[in-house]
Amino acid sequence: MSTAPLRLVTIQDHGVRIPSPSTLPAIESEAQLHGLLASLSGVDAVGVEARAAKLATRSIKKSTKLAAINLAISMVDLTTLEGADTPGRVASLCTKAMHPDPRDSSVPSVAAVCVYPDLVAHARKVLGTSSVAVASVATAFPSGRASLNVKLLDVREALSAGADEIDMVIDRGAFLSGRIGQVFEEIVAVKESCGNAHLKVILETGELVTYDNVRRASWIAMLAGADFIKTSTGKVAVSATTPVALVMLEAVRDFAETTGRVVGVKVAGGIRSTKDAIRYLVLVNETVGAAWLSPTLFRFGASSLLNDLLMQRLKQQRGAYVRADEFSGD
Amino acid sequence: MTERKLANSQLGSLEYDPAPESAAVARLAPSYGLFIDGAFTDPSAHVQFASINPANEETVATVAQASAADVDRAVASARRAYESVWSKTTGAERAKYLFRIARIIQERARELAVVETLDNGKPIRESRDVDIPLAAAHFFYYAGWADKLDHAGFGASPRSLGVAGQIIPWNFPLLMAAWKLAPALAAGNTCVLKPAETTSLSALILAEILQQAELPDGVVNIVTGDGSTGAALVEHPDVDKIAFTGSTEVGRLIQRSVGSSAKHLTLELGGKGANIVFDDAPIDEMIEGVIDGIFFNQGHVCCAGSRLLVQETVADEVLRRLVRRVEQLRVGDPMDKNTDVGAINSAAQLARIEELSAYGEREGATRYTSSCVLPEKGYWFAPTIFADVAQSHRIARDEIFGPVLSVLTFRTPDEAVAKANNTNYGLACGVWSEKGSRALWVAQRLRAGVIWANTYNRFDPTSPFGGMRESGFGREGGRHGLEAYLDV
Numbered sequence: 001m002s003t004a005p006l007r008l009v010t011i012q013d014h015g016v017r018i019p020s021p022s023t024l025p026a027i028e029s030e031a032q033l034h035g036l037l038a039s040l041s042g043v044d045a046v047g048v049e050a051r052a053a054k055l056a057t058r059s060i061k062k063s064t065k066l067a068a069i070n071l072a073i074s075m076v077d078l079t080t081l082e083g084a085d086t087p088g089r090v091a092s093l094c095t096k097a098m099h100p101d102p103r104d105s106s107v108p109s110v111a112a113v114c115v116y117p118d119l120v121a122h123a124r125k126v127l128g129t130s131s132v133a134v135a136s137v138a139t140a141f142p143s144g145r146a147s148l149n150v151k152l153l154d155v156r157e158a159l160s161a162g163a164d165e166i167d168m169v170i171d172r173g174a175f176l177s178g179r180i181g182q183v184f185e186e187i188v189a190v191k192e193s194c195g196n197a198h199l200k201v202i203l204e205t206g207e208l209v210t211y212d213n214v215r216r217a218s219w220i221a222m223l224a225g226a227d228f229i230k231t232s233t234g235k236v237a238v239s240a241t242t243p244v245a246l247v248m249l250e251a252v253r254d255f256a257e258t259t260g261r262v263v264g265v266k267v268a269g270g271i272r273s274t275k276d277a278i279r280y281l282v283l284v285n286e287t288v289g290a291a292w293l294s295p296t297l298f299r300f301g302a303s304s305l306l307n308d309l310l311m312q313r314l315k316q317q318r319g320a321y322v323r324a325d326e327f328s329g330d
Numbered sequence: 331m332t333e334r335k336l337a338n339s340q341l342g343s344l345e346y347d348p349a350p351e352s353a354a355v356a357r358l359a360p361s362y363g364l365f366i367d368g369a370f371t372d373p374s375a376h377v378q379f380a381s382i383n384p385a386n387e388e389t390v391a392t393v394a395q396a397s398a399a400d401v402d403r404a405v406a407s408a409r410r411a412y413e414s415v416w417s418k419t420t421g422a423e424r425a426k427y428l429f430r431i432a433r434i435i436q437e438r439a440r441e442l443a444v445v446e447t448l449d450n451g452k453p454i455r456e457s458r459d460v461d462i463p464l465a466a467a468h469f470f471y472y473a474g475w476a477d478k479l480d481h482a483g484f485g486a487s488p489r490s491l492g493v494a495g496q497i498i499p500w501n502f503p504l505l506m507a508a509w510k511l512a513p514a515l516a517a518g519n520t521c522v523l524k525p526a527e528t529t530s531l532s533a534l535i536l537a538e539i540l541q542q543a544e545l546p547d548g549v550v551n552i553v554t555g556d557g558s559t560g561a562a563l564v565e566h567p568d569v570d571k572i573a574f575t576g577s578t579e580v581g582r583l584i585q586r587s588v589g590s591s592a593k594h595l596t597l598e599l600g601g602k603g604a605n606i607v608f609d610d611a612p613i614d615e616m617i618e619g620v621i622d623g624i625f626f627n628q629g630h631v632c633c634a635g636s637r638l639l640v641q642e643t644v645a646d647e648v649l650r651r652l653v654r655r656v657e658q659l660r661v662g663d664p665m666d667k668n669t670d671v672g673a674i675n676s677a678a679q680l681a682r683i684e685e686l687s688a689y690g691e692r693e694g695a696t697r698y699t700s701s702c703v704l705p706e707k708g709y710w711f712a713p714t715i716f717a718d719v720a721q722s723h724r725i726a727r728d729e730i731f732g733p734v735l736s737v738l739t740f741r742t743p744d745e746a747v748a749k750a751n752n753t754n755y756g757l758a759c760g761v762w763s764e765k766g767s768r769a770l771w772v773a774q775r776l777r778a779g780v781i782w783a784n785t786y787n788r789f790d791p792t793s794p795f796g797g798m799r800e801s802g803f804g805r806e807g808g809r810h811g812l813e814a815y816l817d818v
Contacts (some may be wrong), residue, residue: 015340029352041612042610042612042764044616044784045619046785047612057667058346058668059346060347060349061349064345064346064347238600285342285344286341287342288341289341290344
């Protein structure tokens with residue numbers, strides 16, 4: 001037989017398709033919210049873990065690695081959330097946030113400094129009008145166990161002290177017992193209090209346990225107006241994992257395609273090495289696309305990660321490792 | 331509704347710098363002889379042929395063309411080893427060698443992965459993470475059976491068959507060698523292995539490993555060559571068992587040839603696996619599974635999920651996501667650690683894929699082809715999806731054995747089962763649904779040797795694998811895999 005020459009039909013549009021204008025569905029009842037969540041596809045745990053593990057084998061070298069390190073530095077929410085925090089430690093952290101490596105001005109500053117509400121004013125004073133934002137945890141962080149009034153007061157105090165971004169926690173007790181209307185309404189109320197400040201909603205995925213719960217909680221937060229959804233407080237045993245981040249990135253992608261609203265993702269807790277950070281960037285690149293590879297849509301909540309990024313950056317430039325003590329602790 | 335696009339919203343649009351594995355790791359000799367009676371020997375006719383790297387058409391090494399006389403020498407060597415050594419060794423002693431082989435495969439894993447990728451064209455990520463570890467796992471697994479044959483369910487002291495002639499395909503060269511050799515040796519047989527013409531090299535490295543493991547001479551003999559070598563092995567009167575993995579066409583010829591003799595026979599042939607997607611499937615994991623089901627190893631997989639049967643209610647959404655995902659596959663240099671889809675194994679196979687794909691268009695299916703840039707040298711085919719495929723189309727019936735997916739739709743579970751079973755083959759199927767009862771209901775009605783639920787292309791040495799109807803008979807892997815090499 002004769003073989004006809006192949007007509008090559010190539011795929012043109014393969015990005016994330018975002019409808020415009022955005023059409024956020026109005027949620028009027030808990031039953032409606034339940035129905036919406038029930039319509040979401042389930043997550044197969046074996047499959048999602050296999051996909052995350054496969055993407056972890058991507059080999060990021062040379063100029064890609066240097067670019068990824070710089071990008072990761074610019075995405076760090078440099079965090080200190082200890083009972084023993086002092087104004088001095090926060091001031092030191094803010095200096096480091098603006099100039100992560102004081103000897104090298106080509107190192108980008110980090111995205112934000114993340115502190116408890118009572119230290120927001122100190123951070124604000126040091127950061128002034130720099131590009132580094134002040135993020136504050138609020139809403140009875142980390143447990144979220146307080147009345148809505150207390151939570152809103154917490155938010156307002158952080159904002160009046162100068163916070164640009166609020167990292168709130170959801171009420172996991174309410175979520176796990178099925179009172180999702182309450183979870184939704186709290187986020188709506190906090191979002192209203194936030195005004196122009198950016199709202200990151202912490203799902204505390206380690207307490208939600210299943211990937212199905214992570215997907216549902218992500219949608220509740222996005223429907224309620226979250227600007228970012230965030231994995232963890234860093235205060236429970238299980239923090240960010242790559243499969244959880246993958247599920248949240250899929251949620252963000254599907255939400256953008258359904259409603260036209262683009263939401264960011266923050267992974268937090270236990271991310272200490274450059275290798276970990278790059279794995280997350282690969283997940284972002286291959287799940288939602290390079291548009292999310294920006295501090296406006298992806299963040300790392302971390303403290304010790306920054307020094308490892310700086311060390312690996314120098315390693316890429318010099319070809320040899322420097323001592324850890326080359327970089328300041330705070 | 332208008333749509334806006336975020337700049338760079340394309341998936342995977344971040345450039346990754348090349349991350350090539352080193353070809354020098356392979357340490358290949360320029361030419362290889364035949365492995366007979368524990369040593370490499372020249373073929374009687376002194377004919378060598380080139381083994382080509384399909385990614386750049388360069389010669390990787392030359393291998394020997396074994397004649398009928400060479401096959402006769404190999405069979406005689408296997409017979410001698412069977413009578414004088416191997417049939418007299420205890421199971422525990424045979425296990426010792428199998429464990430050694432498994433360990434050495436692990437120790438030389440990186441080298442074997444590089445050889446496999448250079449010779450076959452598959453991505454280094456797959457040879458490194460799938461082929462080589464699974465090959466070692468098969469030797470480990472059957473090592474464990476060697477001294478427990480009394481308890482394998484085939485009666486007390488089941489007897490080995492004698493000399494096994496084993497002919498393997500080019501899609502998983504070392505892994506298929508392991509599937510054939512490990513159970514045969516554990517059961518007490520000696521072997522003459524014939525690798526595929528285009529992918530002999532990893533089997534020859536395995537020959538070195540057998541020497542390193544001090545396997546007694548002649549227990550395994552490896553004869554390289556084309557179809558005539560395989561035919562000489564099949565027709566050899568002193569072979570007790572033929573095990574063949576390859577095309578249904580060749581399988582038929584072998585069955586005809588063996589039919590008139592007393593030889594035992596197992597055949598693992600082609601397939602046209604159906605992946606059935608219900609509207610309650612876990613969509614993200616299903617998309618990955620369907621992609622992996624057809625584009626893993628460039629679709630050179632006998633159990634590939636080459637037909638996608640998707641429930642009508644979600645067909646548009648599934649197709650849209652599949653097309654997006656296909657565009658994201660990284661096609662190119664198989665030695666790059668980030669490559670997802672490598673080279674087509676040979677010019678002949680590429681021609682077949684192109685021919686069948688042309689039928690798809692002519693018969694009216696809608697074609698989506700990745701816009702990836704293909705290298706100029708070598709054998710390449712861009713990942714392709716055909717939508718609007720009908721049951722009667724050739725691309726829904728013939729095994730393409732390449733990176734080409736045919737998408738069909740169904741409305742009811744009955745229709746899904748009927749369409750999935752409407753094929754001459756019966757090797758593998760997949761079912762995707764979050765509802766366990768539905769997955770089981772469908773699985774019970776599918777006529778295929780392997781049914782995967784919410785996953786695809788998952789292999790494990792403990793699990794039997796094999797087909798029905800024109801996909802062959804006999805099982806490999808698991809306890810069942812021993813039966814093919816025991817007189818039961």
